[in-house]
Amino acid sequence: MAVRMSFYHYLMTQRNPNSANEVEQFANNAFFDSAFPKQSQDFEEISKYLEENADYLPSMTIFDAAWQKYQDAMN
Secondary structure (H helix, E strand, O other): OOOOOOHHHHHHOOOOOOOOOHHHHHHHHHHOOOOOOOOOOOHHHHHHHHHHHOOOOOOHHHHHHHHHHHHHHHO
């Protein structure tokens, strides 16, 4: 069985510093967040962290979209 990558690892594949895409901007900003739960694959853990700490994320719907892309990529 293949090891499932963490959400953070997947998110880093979405980085694009020259893009206005919200998910790509989220990835760019998460890259600079040293406290991001980098090993987590847990929606609740990451969501709680972002709600409490990620002032760079203007809307949780952006996280939801990124999480859906992550789920699609892992299946």
